[in-house]
Structures are given as C-alpha cells and as structure tokens.
Amino acid sequence: MELSAKTKIDDLLEKYPFMMDFFVNRAPQFKLLQSTVMRKTVGKVATLSQVATVGGIELDRLLSEVAGKIMAETGEEVVISTDGSAIPEVSGARQEVLKGIIKDLHKGVDMSLLKKRFHDLIKDIDPTEIAKMEQRLIEEGMPESEIKRLCDVHVEVFKESLEKHDIPAAPPGHPAHTFMKENRAAEEITNTIALILNKIRDSRDVELFKQNQKDLEGLLERLSGINLHYLRKENQLFPVLETHGITGPSEVMWAIHDDIRKMLKNAKRQVAEVKVPEALATIQSLTKAVNDMAYKEEHILFPMTMELLSEPDWIKVRKGEEEIGYAWVRPDEGWMSGSGTVSPKELVTAGGGSLNLETGHLTSEQVNLILKHVPLDLSFVDDNDEVLYYSQIKDRIFPRSPGVIGRKVQNCHPPRSMHMVQRILDEFRAGTKDVADFWIQINGRFIYIKYYAVRDDSGTYKGTLEAVQDVTEIQKLTGEKRLLDWE
Helix, strand or coil, rough: CEEECCEEEEHHHHHHHHHHHHHHHHHHHHHHHHHHHHHCHHHHHCEEHHHHHHHHHCHHHHHHHHHHHHHHCCCCCCCECCCEEECCCCHHHHHHHHHHHHHHHCCCCCCCHHHHHHHCCCCCCCCHHHHHHHHHHCCCCCHHHHHHCHHHHHHHHHHHHHHHCCCCCCCCCCCCHHHHHHHHHHHHHHHHHHHHHHCCCCCCCHHHHHHHHHHHHHHHHHHCCCHHHHHHHHHHHHHHHHCCCCCCHHHHHHHHHHHHHHHCCCCCCCCCCCCHHHHHHHHHHHHHHHHHHHHHHHHHHHHHHHHHHHHHHHHHHHCCCCHHCCCCHHHHHHCCCCCCCCHHEEEECCCCEEEEECEEEEHHHHHHHHHHHHHCEEEEECCEEEEECCCCCCCCCCCCHHHHHHCCCHHCCCCCHHHHHHHHHHHHHCCCCEEEEEEEEECCCCEEEEEEEEECCCCCCCEEEEEEEEEHHHHHCCCCCCCCCCC
C-alpha cells in the first residue's frame, strides 16, 4: 500500500473499511464521512491533504497514523510517498504500531499474540524508538504508573529485537562506562545472593535461614550501594535528557528506582526479623528488579543516550558525579580524566566585588562561605520553578549535584511526590500560603524540612526557599546552658 497527500479518502475507506472508525474517533469533523452522500460526493475528490486541513491535523502526522493503523490491522507494508519519493515504515508509522501493541498489552491481550504481531509488522526496533514510544504514551495521557506496571512486559515483547543491537561501547571514564561497571558489580552481588537462596530453598526451614542470616544481611547492605547508581541517573543524566525533550523514560525509571529502594528496606527488615517466607519472596523480587533495570539501561537507555547526547552533554553529566558518589567502583582513568569534580569557584556565579546588602556588604566569596557553613541544606527555586542554587555544606542530608541547576524543581522529585511539590508552589504563587513544613526519620536521624515563599517588599512572589535540618540533637536539649564547656 502506498499513501500520499493525494490519496483519496473514498479509495482508502473502500479498501480498508475499518479506517472509518479511525477517522470518526480522530476528529469531530470527520464524522461527516459516515454520511453516504458525503462519501460519494466530497469523498470522491477529497485527498488526505485536504482531510488533514479540515481536521486541523499536520499532514505528516495524519499519514503516519493512517499507515500505523493499516499496518497494525493487516500486516501490510505501508509506504508513504512525499514529493514523489517513497519512504517505507517511517518512524511515525512504526511508533503507532508500537503504541498499539503496548496499549493492547495493558488491556490484557495475550503476550504470544502480541509478540507475533510485533515480529510480523516490525521485526526490528531501535532502542530510541522504545523511549520515544513511552514519551508519546505519557504525553497522550497514559499514567507513568501504568507504563511502569508493565515495563518488564514491554521489554519482554521487544527483547529478541533489542538483543540484536550491540551494547554501546563507551570509553573508560565516560559516565556510561562507569554505570555499566557498576552493573557488573551489582550482578556479582545478586548472583551471590541467588546462591544462598538456592541453599535455603525451603521457606519453612527457619534454622537453615538463620545459618545464612548474617551473610544475607551483609549482601543486602552491600546491594544498598545501588542507590548511588540511581541517584546519579536521577540527578545528572535525567536532567540532560530533559533538555532534549525526553522525560517519559526518566519518569518510568525513577519510579522503578523507588520500588527497588522500598524492596531493599523491606528485605533488610524481614531478614532481621527472621520472617522467612516473606524475606525470600522479597529478595527474589529485589534481585530480579535490579538485574532487569541493568538490562533496560544497557539495551534501551544507554544506546539512546549515546546516540542522542553530545560530548558537551556528557561532560555536564560527568561534572558533579563525584559529589553524589559511586556504587562499589570508581571511574577509570581516560575520558575527561580528573575533571569530574566541580570546584567551589565554579559554583559561585557572582563577581568578585562587594555585594551591597540591606544591612551591610559582603564579597561573593564571603557569601558563599557563609552559606556553606550555615548548618542547613538550603535550596532556592525561582518564580519559574527552576532550581538556581543549593548550599554546598559539608554534611548534606539529601544529595545534590550541579545537574539540578536550571532544572524544573518538579523533575527533581520522584513521581509519587510531584503533586505535593506542585501544590506548594501553586499556593505560594497565589499568595494563599507562606510556609510548608514536614519532618521525617532517616537512619535514626530526625529531619525537619521547611519551605518558605520568598517575596519582595511589595509582596510579589520571587521563588521558594527550602531549608533542611537534622534536629536529632536539638530534640534532646533540656534546661539551659550558659557556660562554655570546652576542655
């Protein structure tokens, strides 16, 4: 089948009657096609170019969607002709087929049927196309949580095709190379855990479990290092992808990271409490999730990013990685060797002269030093919701890296808490609230988090200040202390 701007709508509907439902559901204006009179009059001469204009749709998009629908329903190869040149299986058409397969997966259609449909229609797929497909599905309203729920199934459908593509080769020291080194280290840990689980086998044998309890606790603690791997993705790699308009895969992966973090926490607790069946089930799910994420990174995320990101993009990713840290390994010498650490001078954007403040004057160096020594994690978001600053204190409570500067603050939080962040910003901007505070416990420490609406003298909203403080020791204070007790 060949499609072009000149294809007559009546010819198309006569050959493919199922396209009537497609057009009727695509735009309200197309409901006129259900009229036999309209079909036999206007439809005889109306071209897809004219139909696109009537429906307010870009011609290229309409051609791609029509091609995708025909391919999905019939398995025919569709060729789109533009200015006399035929282009088979254009990206848009392939995207429509992929989206159709995934939508049917979510509806519960048998996977074996969908795999056959995939092989019959496409046979091969580029990792970047899966990322674009997820992006399009989210843009069209499919919740990120729903895509995450069947993410493993998506990969299973496309797995055979993905494995035809080589895992990208990155030079030693390159961020992608370091990420993959960490994946190999994670595999060693999960393989060792699997050996212990094979020894235990019987979930009712408490004594055998206790014999291996210490080893499991140690391995789970080591596996917790994967958090640094995920933090670097979230704070360094994902922000750069966002500048290229890629947010869907990042949102899905971040949500899975949070699932893995939760499983790690539960596994540690269950092992410590000798909850044998629960612990074994959680650990099995955990190790599978960690290994599956490594597969998705190396067969989808990294091939896409190696193709998409420029050298300056990767340099931006590399800078700041040291502040977050690495899981089990260090970057190799080589690519951009020694330039991954951002010096304090690079973080100071003000000039070296004196700053005239309302109650005095300070140099930019003094301002930077003061903010570094205030015992608070401070972050400032401007009135466009962009992160402009965070304080570089010695003992940070939450990780920060230069990758967040200029990033929308909504994208700096996991998807599950994004609605709360947005509400705070909306209320501050509207002037209905000035403060929001929270307190949580992390690793036995009591953390107090407070958000302040920053306004100028006229009351105009200028941004939001976040202050995070470890108040564990403050909570213990009683009575008074009036004397110096230094030795």
